[in-house]
Amino acid sequence: MKKYNTAIVGATGLVGGEMLKVLLQRDFPVNNLRLFATSRSAGRKIPVRDKKIVVEDIEKSDFAGVELALFAGGDIASEKYAYKFVEAGAIVVDNSKTFRMDPDVPLVVPEVNPEDIKLHKGIIANPNCSTIQMVVALKPVYDEAGIERVVVATYQAVSGTGKAAVREVNKQTREVLDGKDTNAEVYPHQIGFNLLPHIGSFTENGYSTEELKMVYETRKIMGDDSLRITATTVRVPVLIGHAESVNIETKKKITADRVREILKDAPGVTVCDDPFNNIYPYPAMSAHKDAVYVGRIREDISTDRGIEMFVVSDNLRKGAALNAVQILEEVIRMGII
Amino acid sequence: MKKYNTAIVGATGLVGGEMLKVLLQRDFPVNNLRLFATSRSAGRKIPVRDKKIVVEDIEKSDFAGVELALFAGGDIASEKYAYKFVEAGAIVVDNSKTFRMDPDVPLVVPEVNPEDIKLHKGIIANPNCSTIQMVVALKPVYDEAGIERVVVATYQAVSGTGKAAVREVNKQTREVLDGKDTNAEVYPHQIGFNLLPHIGSFTENGYSTEELKMVYETRKIMGDDSLRITATTVRVPVLIGHAESVNIETKKKITADRVREILKDAPGVTVCDDPFNNIYPYPAMSAHKDAVYVGRIREDISTDRGIEMFVVSDNLRKGAALNAVQILEEVIRMGII
Numbered sequence: 001m002k003k004y005n006t007a008i009v010g011a012t013g014l015v016g017g018e019m020l021k022v023l024l025q026r027d028f029p030v031n032n033l034r035l036f037a038t039s040r041s042a043g044r045k046i047p048v049r050d051k052k053i054v055v056e057d058i059e060k061s062d063f064a065g066v067e068l069a070l071f072a073g074g075d076i077a078s079e080k081y082a083y084k085f086v087e088a089g090a091i092v093v094d095n096s097k098t099f100r101m102d103p104d105v106p107l108v109v110p111e112v113n114p115e116d117i118k119l120h121k122g123i124i125a126n127p128n129c130s131t132i133q134m135v136v137a138l139k140p141v142y143d144e145a146g147i148e149r150v151v152v153a154t155y156q157a158v159s160g161t162g163k164a165a166v167r168e169v170n171k172q173t174r175e176v177l178d179g180k181d182t183n184a185e186v187y188p189h190q191i192g193f194n195l196l197p198h199i200g201s202f203t204e205n206g207y208s209t210e211e212l213k214m215v216y217e218t219r220k221i222m223g224d225d226s227l228r229i230t231a232t233t234v235r236v237p238v239l240i241g242h243a244e245s246v247n248i249e250t251k252k253k254i255t256a257d258r259v260r261e262i263l264k265d266a267p268g269v270t271v272c273d274d275p276f277n278n279i280y281p282y283p284a285m286s287a288h289k290d291a292v293y294v295g296r297i298r299e300d301i302s303t304d305r306g307i308e309m310f311v312v313s314d315n316l317r318k319g320a321a322l323n324a325v326q327i328l329e330e331v332i333r334m335g336i337i
Numbered sequence: 338m339k340k341y342n343t344a345i346v347g348a349t350g351l352v353g354g355e356m357l358k359v360l361l362q363r364d365f366p367v368n369n370l371r372l373f374a375t376s377r378s379a380g381r382k383i384p385v386r387d388k389k390i391v392v393e394d395i396e397k398s399d400f401a402g403v404e405l406a407l408f409a410g411g412d413i414a415s416e417k418y419a420y421k422f423v424e425a426g427a428i429v430v431d432n433s434k435t436f437r438m439d440p441d442v443p444l445v446v447p448e449v450n451p452e453d454i455k456l457h458k459g460i461i462a463n464p465n466c467s468t469i470q471m472v473v474a475l476k477p478v479y480d481e482a483g484i485e486r487v488v489v490a491t492y493q494a495v496s497g498t499g500k501a502a503v504r505e506v507n508k509q510t511r512e513v514l515d516g517k518d519t520n521a522e523v524y525p526h527q528i529g530f531n532l533l534p535h536i537g538s539f540t541e542n543g544y545s546t547e548e549l550k551m552v553y554e555t556r557k558i559m560g561d562d563s564l565r566i567t568a569t570t571v572r573v574p575v576l577i578g579h580a581e582s583v584n585i586e587t588k589k590k591i592t593a594d595r596v597r598e599i600l601k602d603a604p605g606v607t608v609c610d611d612p613f614n615n616i617y618p619y620p621a622m623s624a625h626k627d628a629v630y631v632g633r634i635r636e637d638i639s640t641d642r643g644i645e646m647f648v649v650s651d652n653l654r655k656g657a658a659l660n661a662v663q664i665l666e667e668v669i670r671m672g673i674i
Contacts, residue, residue: 153569189619193575194620194621195575197580197582197617197619198615198617202612205638206593207638230637230639232633234492236492247569282526282532282534284531285526296534296543297543298544302487310534
């Protein structure tokens with residue numbers, strides 16, 4: 001089997017670290033592996049199987065020879081370097097928001113729109129974490145019954161913000177337990193034992209950028225600009241695992257039993273739905289797992305054609321690193337490289 | 338001013354303790370104050386201003402002379418003793434679910450349906466915590482624009498479950514911080530750094546009892562059985578303060594500005610809505626406060642006639658103790674006693 005020179009940009013961050021882990025766990029056909037970060041983290045040695053790889057300073061490096069690159073260094077790194085990797089001959093899967101809505105860049109969740117990969121011009125965008133897990137659960141329902149409108153409220157883990165946020169929630173939580181005052185640095189207010197309806201920044205219409213990502217990215221991935229979606233995104237004091245309360249108005253009536261049936265066969269989904277036995281999805285069960293867990297599936301009693309469901313997944317894996325690696329696997333499978 | 342012999346049943350619980358605090362803070366016209374609990378807590382001395390009141394064993398007590406009673410002892414205490422207090426001449430405000438849907442018992446939020454108090458036959462029911470804060474925010478919108486349908490997802494604090502749950506989340510949280518294993522006793526799964534889409538028990542249609550309370554209690558309080566509501570209720574690792582993401586489809590178009598305007602004048606509501614300056618409601622800001630905080634008010638981009646809002650309130654105060662005391666204040670103001 002052919003192996004590929006592969007790079008991770010932002011390798012010292014939470015998502016970059018998870019990308020490395022996923023590449024290894026899935027026996028991704030890596031030839032030469034290169035890890036990049038900013039000068040702040042460059043020089044660090046990252047253990048990879050039985051050896052250590054030195055993190056390279058992206059500003060001082062030559063990218064020649066890289067065939068596949070995973071970008072998880074944030075918007076600025078992507079803006080500055082993604083096309084340089086493309087020029088050097090690589091196919092880039094980018095986890096930042098930079099190219100997601102660019103009409104020249106496919107936005108891909110392999111279970112939903114793998115064929116869009118073929119339209120790439122060097123860069124393929126990895127969607128927002130909360131969008132990915134939602135579309136994996138929505139797509140089978142969409143195909144079966146059509147979707148009129150989606151109302152979603154999220155419960156998003158702090159690891160989505162990064163390492164500093166994980167430190168902050170841990171620190172503040174201990175301070176609250178010890179009866180001490182807390183101090184907020186990463187978030188505008190305390191996150192330990194608290195929650196904030198604030199992810200990303202706010203826009204003129206009152207929605208946050210995270211909420212609008214869930215609207216526009218979902219439409220692009222599903223290839224349906226008529227899809228009506230509204231979202232409220234909330235940061236909760238959970239370390240790993242985003243949860244979503246998803247209300248779907250379908251075009252055709254569909255029963256909860258039928259939804260369970262089609263989701264059981266859906267790629268990437270694990271149905272976890274036996275509430276009488278306390279079986280339903282929750283973040284702690286999703287951590288370090290690949291699946292999008294769906295449960296609490298029921299017919300919406302407020303309408304004739306509606307489904308409620310609760311969708312949970314590890315935001316660092318399917319919400320970021322795993323989805324990006326799956327895109328690369330598709331790139332290889334499709335013979336695009 | 339006339340003063341009333343007042344009793345609190347379940348005085349040693351979280352809600353009972355908060356009721357006592359609220360009575361004192363609001364200078365409620367108490368004459369003789371009696372505190373009741375089960376034999377397990379009876380005999381304890383509760384400090385009240387400059388003296389101590391001994392908690393009486395409800396099973397061995399005579400209720401004669403009690404004029405106003407606040408019940409927070411749970412369903413069994415209410416089933417067993419509420420009508421005994423009524424027979425002894427008291428007006429009872431009951432915080433359990435026992436009488437809420439009883440057609441002979443008014444279910445009251447003073448800001449919404451105070452007139453229903455007049456229909457009482459001895460017992461007035463205090464609604465469920467998550468319902469109370471929602472209807473306080475919904476009523477002004479309902480009066481102005483009509484409501485077609487509500488889709489709500491909640492973020493509910495562990496204090497809603499009681500003292501043992503607060504101990505459990507604190508214990509588990511410390512265990513997670515210390516890298517130890519956790520053990521779930523109060524909830525079926527870990528709640529520290531986790532969340533569970535499970536409040537109350539589950540019913541045949543897939544909804545939980547808590548979710549159905551939000552549907553049926555809201556209809557009863559608003560006096561509109563045609564109101565279409567669906568809810569997903571979720572327990573989160575927060576100590577005090579329930580949050581709700583509320584999506585409202587209105588009958589008439591209403592702007593976000595107009596909603597802010599009417600909510601600013603609405604009784605019991607504090608509008609907290611300047612997201613560009615990080616001003617929005619969150620649980621930590623609501624703890625030990627009386628208001629229902631409403632923010633993130635915006636026009637729903639998925640429909641022509643919709644409003645999204647985020648509603649937060651202290652579940653022990655407006656969600657329970659404060660609302661109950663306010664009902665008693667109305668009873669006095671209306672001259673019913």
